[in-house]
Amino acid sequence: MEGFGHKRRNADGTGLASLVDFLLANARVVLGVSGAAVLALATLAVKRLIDRATSPPDDDEDVKAKQKSLEESWQELSLTQTVPKPQLTSRRGKPEEPLLSPVKSGTTQEPEDIVPSPEMPPPELKTRLCLTLQEKLLAHYQDRVSASEARENLGKRLSEDICAELQNCLKKYSKLPFGNAFLSGDLCDGLVGGENLEVNLVLPLVLEPDLWAPIPGEQTVVNDPRIWMIKRTGLEYFLRGSSPWDRFIVGGYLSSSAIADALWKVLETSINWLAIGSALECVVRPVVAPKELKLEVRHEQIHLDITLCPMTEAGDKTLLAASLEQPVENFWQQSFYAMEVSRLKNLDARDAGVRQCCLHLLKAVFENHPSWRKLTSGHLIHVLLHLSETESDWSEAALADRFRQALEELLRYLEESSLPCYFDSRINLLEHLSLEEIDEIGFTLYAALTEPDLWNGLGL
Template identity: 60%
Template sequence: MSEFMHKSGKSKRDESWLSGVVDFLLANARLVLGVGGAAVLAIATLAVKRFIDRATSPPEDGDLKTEQKAIEASWQELSLIKEAAKPPKKQKREDLSEPLLSPAVTLTAQEPQVCVPFLDIPKVESRTLLCLTLQEKLLSFYRNRVSILETEMALGKLLAKDICTELQNILQSKHLELPFGPMQLSGPLYDELQVIAVDHVNFLLPLMLEPSLWKLIPGEETVVKDPRFWMIRRTGLEYFPRGNSPWDRFIVGGYLSSNAITEALHKILVASINWPAIGSVLECIIRPMVAPAELKLEVKYDHMQLSITLCPMVETGGKVLLANSQGGPVENLWQQSFYTAEVSKLKDLDSRDCGARQCCLQILKGICKDHPSLSKLNGSHLTHVLLHLSEAETDWTQEVLADRFQQVIEELIGYLEKGSLPSYFNSRIDLFRGLSEEDIDKMGYTLYSAATEPDLLLPEYFYQ
């Protein structure tokens, strides 16, 4: 008898302790998990408590069948909770046309629309990883991994400008036979779109062509039939024969050869410039790339590793053509660049509605840079997807960054399934044309795997 009373007292103490834990969990669940999470926890906790009560309470006399049914009911409740806790998943790739799970959760209550720089985003309070919303993870990833210190960007710009000035002076003083215009510094670093590290800058080197002697030929009218590439034909040879233009020495088959100009500039970079002396003055190490088709300089300054690409350029009639160094059956091709138009359009849209397009682009670039399977997706691909999506979605405020990020992932999957990404500025141009089927399949698989859980693309250690 005393043994039974001892067990009974112990059982009551255990039940009292369990009730206290349950009450504490339910009281604090809303603060940690939010309203929806607290509701699920409450139901699950109640089901567990009922199950324990039914399992530990002594059955009434002769009522074993009733007790068995009660225990079965408890297991059914637990099964329902388990099923309800599972996130919805798509079963087929065709289902991606349907709306995916939308994590429309914002960090703060809605306030009057004010443009706030994303670099000034307040830190997300430290909480358990599972409790962070997608919005919080994206902003934390942006702050801890993607964004670059202002001092680093300023140092990179100053170093690139000094090297550009030295190179410009050498071309103007020692190579007067090549009438180049003033060099222009370009790239994400100068448009506040650089991510992770200051590691690349472009030097645009414009060719001063005589408008009366040269004519642009659209890509569709060339032998390659590719709207991405143009050719520059020499005209007026009956009145102005060869030798009337300093660029006539680079003519191949009646067209200005981008390859010939690239080779000439490569010889200048490698053999005609004393880079150790220039590096000594600028307190850095400068090395030109030896590969023939690479007009690149590798610069090391303290902890900074900067890659500089020299891009011969022809700009006329609102079009920017860069020397094509990719090789191929035709060596006279010039590739049209939309970079300036891309950045200008993106910034213009964001300035109109205080949008988060640029922040979304930088996060995506950071993900692709960190992820081996997505490394072939460059800034141009991502920018054009964002511009296409901006035609359909007008709300790009900071509060819906997570929604728009997930939509960009869905749009990318759709373009990869089709195997083509039309340019925002010229629908005849397919921006995926240079990618192999293997690259497209690899990227599509990676993004599809994260379609319903896009935070899987984020390295966990950068937003904890």
């Protein structure tokens, strides 16, 4: 057994020596000249330690001699600390500074003399990194999501002034006899989230009840409960031309597309937006967005988007001119916005809930992502309304749970490619998105939810 142990130590020593020789032979290639020198000195000292540890015990004189040699080996090892280290290059291409400034021999450095490196996060950031999701959400809501009162007031004032100017201009054109325009949308209802300020400028059509008949969505050619059509009636008694809106009839129905085209021509050619913007100390520019008519307002303090919405009513239903990309040009789309906001605010008032706070945070997340911004504030409100049917605790302490749960519910709806309207379950609010768009939103949202830190996964 004793001989086997001795052979084993020799074999181990030989194997380690071979490994050391191999490392030394290739160190210059991997580490360069200066790095190889450091490794050589350190390895030589370690190799001597290994040789002495694996060699058989000797007499006292040999032991004393080897102890002296051992001290020399440690001294050799300590020499590696005096070799200057190669400077590391940071991502910005500059040499990184040492965390602590060098201390002269024989002196002491007081703690207050230690200056942290610029690369080190400030103390408040370190504290922030230790916060829970609940605390991060509340802090983010206070710091970034909740728009300042000054920004909101400026946005409302500009919107009201532009609305009044547009109203005065449209009165000069009898071809578009809109009623009194008014403002609607998140800015007006205190539901601003993130940096975007948006408002709807509603242009009501006053239709004669004896001349126009709304057709429910189930009876339209698309058989969609959200899409309506408005048919011209009584032509045998009231000839065409009896209504100022008769000029927009296409195939016997009131054409939302024809009205939008006429409105765009007025906006583009008949209104002096340069003069209006100069009077309001901003820049106003009409644009055709992918699916709607908009006015872009650029002020030195805010950016504001105003969406123009021709609207009519059918009983208790609010119908907006359908998007410009609809395949049929005489569609009208039912809007649930007023019902959504009213229901959300009533629920919060009833239990002092944080649904509106949760909506603000969700909007801030979704408006900063190229795929997620395809989902509107309306989609998020309906998710929260559905969630309110199953969850009763909407206190501030439950904000993080409800926030995470709302995202998980939205992901489930995306997986099913269906988000039922809270007020009419027959309506799928994801119907306007293609399957590719739904898959892209769902995949990226799933990836964010599976991040170890949900906060980082959502890009906040």
